Every structure is written in structure tokens, then in C-alpha cells.
Amino acid sequence: MTALHRLHHLARADFLERVRRYAFLVTMIACVCLAYAFVPPNPSKYATLKIESYRGVYNSAWIGTSLALLCGTFVSMIGFFVVKNAVDRDRQTRVGQIIAATPTSKLQYTVGKTLSNFAVLAAMTLAVAVAAGAMQILRAEDRAIDVIQLFAPFILLTMPVLMMTAAIAVLFETIPGLRGGFGNVLFVFGWSGLLSTGAFARMDATTVHNDILGVGIAWPGMVEAAARAFPTFDPAHPAMSMGINVKGDGMWVLETFRWDGIRWTGGMLGWRALWLVAGLAIGAAAAIPFDRFDPARAVGRVRRRRRRDPGSAAVAVAPAPAPAGHVHLTPLARAQGAARPGAMIVAEWKLMTRGLRWWYAGPIAVAVMSIFMPLENLRHPVLPLAFLWPVLLWSRLGSRERRHDTEPIFFSSPHPLARQLPAAWIAGIGLSILATAPIALRLALAGEAGALMLWAVGAAFVPSLALALGIWTGSSKFFEALYTFLWYAAIQKVPAFDFTGALDAGVEGDNAATFAAITVVLFALALFGRRTRLRT
Amino acid sequence: MNLSIQGVGKTYRGGVRGLDDFSLEITTGVLGLLGPNGAGKSTLMRILATITRATNGRVTWNGADVAKSPDAVRNVLGYLPQDFGVYPNLSAQEFLAYVAAAKGVGARAAARRIDELLQLVNLSDARKRPLGGFSGGMRQRVGIAQALLNDPQLLIVDEPTAGLDPEERVRFRNLLSELSGERIVILSTHIVSDVEATATRIALIARGKLVASAAPEELLRSVEGKVWEWVVPSAELPALKQLHRISGTLRRSDGVRVRAVAAERPAPAAQPATPTLEDAYLLHVAPGADGAVV
DSSP states (O other): OOHHHHHHHHHHHHHHHHHTSHHHHHHHHHHHHHHHHHSOOSSBSEESSEETTEEEOSSHHHHHHHHHHHHHHHHHHHHHHHHTTHHHHHHHHSHHHHHHTSSOOHHHHHHHHHHHHHHHHHHHHHHHHHHHHHHHHHHOSOOOOOHHHHHHHIIIIIHHHHHHHHHHHHHHHHSGGGSSHHHHHHHHHHHHHHHHHHHGGGTTOOOOOOSSSOHHHHHHHHHHHHHHHOTTOOTTSOOEEOSOEEOSSSOBOOEEEOOOOOOOOHHHHHHHHHHHHHHHHHHHHTTTTOOTTOGGGGHHHHHHHHHHOTTOOOSOOOOOOOOOOOOOOOOOOTTTTOOOHHHHHHHHHHHHHTTOGGGGHHHHHHHHHHHHSOHHHIIIIIHHHHHHTTHHHHTTTTTHHHHTTOHHHHHTSSSIIIIIHHHHHHHHHHHHHHHHHHHHHHHHHTTOHHHHHHHHHHHHHHHHHHHHHHHHHSSSHHHHHHHHHHHHHHHTTOGGGOOSSOOOSSOHHHHHHHHHHHHHHHHHHHHHHHHHHHHO | OOEEEEEEEEEOGGGOEEEEEEEEEEOSEEEEEEOOTTSSHHHHHHHHTTSSOOSEEEEEETTEETTTOHHHHHTTEEEEOSSOOOOTTSBHHHHHHHHHHHHTOOHHHHHHHHHHHHHHTTOGGGTTSBGGGOOHHHHHHHHHHHHTTTOOSEEEEESTTTTOOHHHHHHHHHHHHHHTTTSEEEEEESOHHHHHHHOSEEEEEETTEEEEEEOHHHHHHHHTTOEEEEEEOGGGHHHHHHHSEEEEEEEETTEEEEEEEOSSOSSTTOEEOOOOHHHHHHHHHSTTOOOOOO
8 A cells, every 4th residue: 555545545534534524514504604704795784805995896806815815814713623633533532543553654644634634624615615606696796707716716825724724733633732722722822823924914015925824915906906996095005904894883885896816926826835835744744743642652741740649650550459358338328319519519620620730820820919910900901811711621611521431420320410510610610710809809899890790790601601612512622712712802802802891991781791691591501402412 | 129121212313223122120130131242232221321312112210210200210320331431630539539429429428438449349559540540441440439339229330341350350240249139230241251150130132122031040941952062073163153053162182072052953973061151142142043032
């Protein structure tokens, strides 16, 4: 079997395993919805790609290019969380052990996984591309479909970005410290930074083609076309906007101009090919830290743990058999089985915070700052930062039983819905309180009743979100991704997203009511999700 | 104490039938549920443990419908699933304390019970080690301990000896025998020797259906006069396997001693042999078996 043949089958099997899941169908439907949302009517409450108050006529060139750029931004970001489980699945299913015993090299494995990730992301993009054609006809500003102008941007602009995402996902999975929630949060910040510094720094309309998104390839032509159509438009300093821009009051009424698409040059194609190759190179580089499913590679971590806890020997060595004496089991009173909510909450708390001594440094730092810092600074940025600190502990809520395969044990215990789920939720709230309580105390002392109320709601909202997403998705990463976005909007002082009480913007009451309602819905969804799972 | 299974069936997505019109009355003692891989044993175990719902039929515990009031069973249930996980960062003691809280066992009683159980499964010395470092057999023993935490009246163990070494396997069999006095123990396995050592009653299951349910002695009687042994040249063995249900072979200097299950004497040289449960299992469960319910 040639290396290429092996690579092909590795990627193909992984791809088929993923696309045959129900979740993939949901992802594809979400992609079509995304395409619909990315081509808003005119006027509209929000705009996607615009230059000041202008945008191109919805022809194949504009729709293809704008959706390809938006895909590069959104699909690459969301897609990371969709595909970042290729290696982990092999680890969990123990298929990795089988693969490790074959002649497949580490390089073939990581490149194969990169290609499989890429194929999944490409399939998602294909759904957007097909929907883009439908949107052109639906919006009916220009019904003439130009297949090249419509699809070429998806291939040439979006695909290299997706290859990078696919490869980074594999790389993160092979590095122990980045495999879990920390890697997810790091990716959100790092990737946002990379996209914005690479793309938006080039908005001066100069012809630079080397940014990862390819904005520098499309942008100058768009600006030129706008300048030709609108003499009052100053092309020297155009304000580009790409994303979901909600207009605070009223509607966006954008003036339109005709743009006929990118004139591709050899230089442009070269840069896109270079990004594609760079992605593959990252996938290949992942072979270096990849442990090839060797449990012995975890010995370093176990040794460190042993040093901390000399009483605990590490690796699985069965204890010497005890003398075959008779062991008496004390019968339990039949009243056992009664509810012990306190004990259950304590047990959930211990489970959540086990082995995380370092974690308490955060709440201690917040407590110390609460003594010395002015309230204004405590509210922003310390309070939102304190709300980020427990993200990786919250994110285990709801999905832990499925991840560790303990469902059969707990689902066959008495009242699993009434006992274990609320206990986990309350432990999650306890975590919010522990992380942020000193600041809440300062708010109370300062008589900031509105902010205090919002803080209390926020303390319940976050674990509710984690619990609901954990139960419905069976994974922690969706919460990690969504919460990081939400938190980012909150720390960027977007009033509607303040769930912490950090802003003094007069929205505390409204936000408290909104987030309280969302919290109730989320908790109900969590209960319903767990009930459904119990009944399957 | 009575567990009643009445016409229970389970159909999975795509129309695959895991269980088909299965009925059985179970009272105190150890019931060995024997069947080949894919016979429907684990499906039945999951239904009895309230993990899965039956598509049709009903299961009652002391008269209460398990599907309608699952907590009636859960309060008295100990369940060791065939596949289960543990939280790798918890020690055995912490994990058992957590399960005890979920089962509603009082703190003091739980502490004592965990001590006793860890001794029982021979994990006292490893009680403080993270479960992530445990071998498969050690994890299985933690699974056995958690199933016994609430002193269950109904103990369901699905392939419990998988991964255990011979010594632990013997310990576990003895434990099951000791526990069976005032409770129902259901032991699901495809290892006949596990059942032979402990079961007071045996149910044979194949292709989702109950094919036999009887005391071990009755099962043995059902195969009396149908087990034969004789010696054949090695070269004839492949052809013989096509003709008869062979339950064992032993190489000898003069050929191969063959053991077969057959209603009639399979060869002129064949002599009647003392039947074992394995012979009975083959008679009732193997492909082409008569399937007669004892």
C-alpha cells in the first residue's frame, strides 16, 4: 500500500464517520441559514460587507466574494470547533490504538486528519456556496448567474483559510496543553487577532495580496468601483465593515454600485497557494508533538502528580492480592436512597474543582483587588475577567457523563433528573460566586442595586448556558466557543451583552430581566435534554 | 421480591430487533443469563436497569411498572454495565463517595460501605490513586464496588468478569454466591464457567429470544444421552465439524478425542459422556439448535 493510498483511506474514513452523523446535517443546515443571513435585503436592520454606506449590487461577483470572505471569517472560526475532535475521537474510541499498531506514520496520520478536517470544512463551505446562488436569485438585484465569479472566490479565497483552520485543529489536538478548553479559548483570541491584523490592517486600498483572508485581493477593486459610482466617496480612507453590523436606531439603507469581480493574477494565486501549503505544513508539523496514542507519553504528567502526592503511585500496577479472608459487608438500612441534596452538591463541587489548586489563585487575586481598587476599575475590566476565569470548569457541566461514559451508572441511580442535575447546576453557580463575590460585595456596599441584581443573574446564567449546551451537544467546546464570543462582546462594552454588571450604562435592569428569562429557558432546556437522554 | 419480564421487545433504529417477545419471572437467587455475542443480553440488562426503554411489553418490580416508575427499581438497584467509564482525576474512594451521594446513601453509612467494598474488591491499597492510572481489571473492580454501594436488592451485572485475572474472577464468583441469599442477582455473560459456579437458575438467550430457562440440573438433564465422545484420525476432524455440533476436542497420540452433542449416536465408536452446561448451551443455543424451552 502506497503512502498516498493510506493517506486517502485515513482521511476518507474519518470524513465519512463525521458526515454520517446527525450533527453534521444540522451543521449543513446552519451553513445554509448563515448564507441567508449574510445576504440581507435593502433596507435592513443589519449589514454584512459594506464600504461606508455603500455595497455592491447583489450579482454573482459581489455575493460570491462577500460570502467567501465572510465564510473565511465565520466558518473558519466555528469550523474549528466542529473539526477539533478528529484525534480525540480516535483516542476515546480506542481506534487510535489500532491505527498506532499499523505501519501508518505519524506524519501520514496528522496530514490525513488535516485533510479530513479540511474536507468537512469544505463541505460546509460548499453548502454556503450553493446557497449563495439561491440568494442571488432570491434577492433579484441581478439574476444572471456567473458560475466562475460566484464559485471561484470560495475556492481561491476561502479554502486556504479553511486548510489553516483544519491544520491548527489537528496541531492543538496533538499538544497536551492545547487539547482541552484552554486551547479552545486560545484559538478564539488568537484566530480573531490573526484575521483582524492580517486583513483589516490592509484597508488602505493598497494592492497587497498576502493576508490570510484574501481581503487585500478583493478590497481594492471594490473601492475603485465605489469611487467610480460615487464621486463624493473618498477612496483614500475607505471605512470597510465586514461582519454583522446591527444599526442601533433605524435601518441600514445602503447605496449600491456595480462590481464585476476580482481580476485574478499570478501573484494573487501564488499567495493563496502559499497559504494552502502553509496549512498542510502545520498539519505535517503536528506529527512532532503527536504521541501516537502512547499512554507512556503521559508518564511525565503522572510523575509530576506523584511528586505532589507522594502517597500515590502512578501507573496501573495492580496491588498484591490480599489474603483470601472473608470480608463482611454491613447491611444498609432500607431507608437508604433518600435525597441528600447537600451531599450531592458537595460531591459535584469536588468533582468540578478536583486537582485544580492553581485555579484558586484567580479568586484570591480578585479578593485582594477588591480591597484596594476603585469600584469603577473593579467593575471593568476586573469583573468580566473574573467571569472568564472559571470557563474551563463550567464547560464540563452537562457533558461530563457522556465524555467519561458514566451515564449508565448515574442514569440508573434514583432520581437522576431531580438530584444530580440541579446539584451540578448549583455547584456551577457556586463557582460563579466564588470567582466574583468580593466585587459583588463592593457593589452592594456602594448601593449599586441594579448592577448587583445583574451580577446575581449572570452568576446563574453562565452555568445554565454551560449545562444546556453540554447536555444537548455532549461536548464542552460549544460552550467554550459561544461563551468566549459572548464574553468578548461584554468586555468590549456592548451594552446588550453585559451579563456581569460591569457596565454603568443604565441597562442593568433590562439586562437582568432578559438574562434571567434566558437562564430559566436554558435550565428548562437542560432538564428537557437530560430527560430525553434518560428516555432513549 | 419479584422481577417480571412480560413479552418485552426492543427494536432499534433501522428495524434491527435487539429483543423479541422475551418473558421471564425472576425471584431471589442468581440468574445466569447465557447467550452468544449479539443475542440481546445487554439490551435486556439495560432495559432492566432503566437505561433503555422497551419498545413493547413490560417489566415490573414487585408489581410496579418499571417504565412508569423507574425510581422504584433504581432505589434498590446495583448495576454494573458492560461498558462504563470513570472520572480519571478522582480516586477510587472519591468516585465511590460521589456515586454513593447519587444513590442517596447516607454519609456515615457510605464511608463504612466504601471501606468494606474497597477491601472486598482488593483495592484498599489503591484507594487514593487517581482512577486514570488504573488498569482495566482494577477499573472493573471499582465498577463492581459501585454496584454494591447501596446494598441492592436487585443486582444486575453485565459481563462482570471481563478483564479480571483468574484469582479475581474466583473471588467475584464467590462474592456473587454469598450475595444471592435475599436478593435477585442477574449475571449476564457468555462464559459458561462463570454461570456454572454461581447460578441457581439459567436463562439461555439467542437472537433476542428466550430459548430455555431452568435450574442448572434440569438443563443438564435435558442433554443427558446426547453427549458423545470418540477418537478419530486428525484428518477426519474438518469433515466431522461439518456434520456434528462439536463441543470439544483433545489431541492424543492416536488421533483426536472428539466430544459432540447429538440426539443419535454419531459414530459406531462414539460412547455416551457425562454432560456439562457447555453441552447444554450448545444444544439449545448454537446455530441449528432445537431451541426447545425446558
